[in-house]
Amino acid sequence: MPVLRQLYQQLVYQIQILSPMVFIGFVLLHYLICWTGLSLAGEEALTDIVNFIYFCSVVGSTVGFGDLSPSGDAGKLFLTFYMIPATIILYAAGLTKIAWIFQTMREMNIKGQRDFSDYNDHVILFGWQPVIGKKTIECILKDKKRANSKIIICTTDDQQTHPMLEHPDVRFACVSSYTDDQELERIALARANRVMIHALNDQDTITIALKVSPLVRTSCHVVAFFNDESASRLLDNHCRNIECFSDRTAEQLARSVQDPGASRGINQLLDPGKGATHYCLLIPESAPVMKVINLRLALMLDYNATLYGISERKTGDDLRLNPDKDTTITAGTYIHYIAQERLLAEDIDWDKAARWQL
Structure with missing residues (x-):
């Protein structure tokens, strides 16, 4: 037997x-x-x-x-x-x-060994720092009208396992190198809609950003976080399609002590789970020419939203806060507004907005 x-x-x-x-x-x-x-x-x-x-x-x-x-x-x-x-x-x-x-x-x-090469319009997070990374992804997931459904956490730490298995929209990829072409194809970098870079140090962040910058499509928005502001400025000068920023603790402390409640306002503007928050929208090509006052009234009275800034560049380097009411706004302009939830371009009647008058 x-x-x-x-x-x-x-x-x-x-x-x-x-x-x-x-x-x-x-x-x-x-x-x-x-x-x-x-x-x-x-x-x-x-x-x-x-x-x-x-x-x-x-x-x-x-x-x-x-x-x-x-x-x-x-x-x-x-x-x-x-x-x-x-x-x-x-x-x-x-x-x-x-x-x-x-x-x-x-x-x-x-x-993190799965193949995501068939993904499209997704978010990629390069680098994983447990506390900040988890909070970042949770903030993205709170935005129910976001244009990107899937999020891929990408790390080179082969001891790391999927840190957010409980979220069905979050994927995990362990790569041999952030700059390896085959690995970047596996996470479908060329078809990503958003890319976040937050490596363990600024040197790695610069390396990843320099590799990613020419590979992403034009419509993809890339952001990179730096601990050192000088490193942020350095990359900003070389990669104009990447929005670079650094820690703003000092500025936030100064504003809070000078203007009570400022820290609460800033926190709410950044977290869609806490009510009205900041959003950005690209004005479509079909929209007519209008002035700031027209769009400001339309957003306020028709959509319960507040226009507070405009920019021509996606990275916001030329952002103008509280623009003059007679400033002309054309198709291709990015508008920054505060609202209870994200407005999509198709949600707004642009012809009606252009006709709004006091």
Whole structure:
């Protein structure tokens, strides 16, 4: 019996390591042999297509209802010496293989080994710092009308596992290098909609940014955080398509002590989970020319939103806060506003907005 058990285990193992297509081929071949054997044995009732599939399922699952069985000696012998053992082995191996596939997929997801090359319009976060990274992603997820549904956390730490498994829209990729072309293809960098760079140090952030800058599409917005403001200015001079910024603790402290409640206002403007917050919108090409006063009135009275700034560049380097009411706004301008939720370009009647008057 130990010999038979070992033989059974070895057969199951050999079947498990087969590729799915080869395994399916073996299953089909087995069914063909079974159908041929039962046909040659004269078991016409069992070779009816419906009865045959049902009978094979009963045999493989070892349920044994007893409502179908061979009627002749040849059929019984064929069932005893081939069909029962072979079907049970294939069924056991098949169920084990299915479980193994799901387990492998889960491990690949946890360890960051999945392939995301088919992704499009997603967010990529380069670098993982647990406290800041988790809070950043949670803030993005609070924006229910965001244009990017999936977020990929990307790190080179091979000891790190998926840090936010509880969020179905968050993926995890462990890469060998932030600058490896094949790895960047695996996370579909060229088709990303947003890219965030927050590495462990400013040198890594600069390296990633210099690699990413020419590879992203024109519509992709890239932001990079620096601990040192001089490093932020350095990259800003070389990569004009990246919005670079650094820690603003000193400025926030100064504003808070001079203007009570300023820190609360700044925090709420940054967190969509706390009510009205800051959003940015690109005016579409179909929008007519208008003045700031027209758009400000339209947003306030029709959409309960407040216009507070405009810029021509996506990075906001030329941002003008509280622009003069007679300033002209054209298609392609970025407007910055405060609202309870994000407004999409199609939500706004631009022709009506251009006609608003006091």
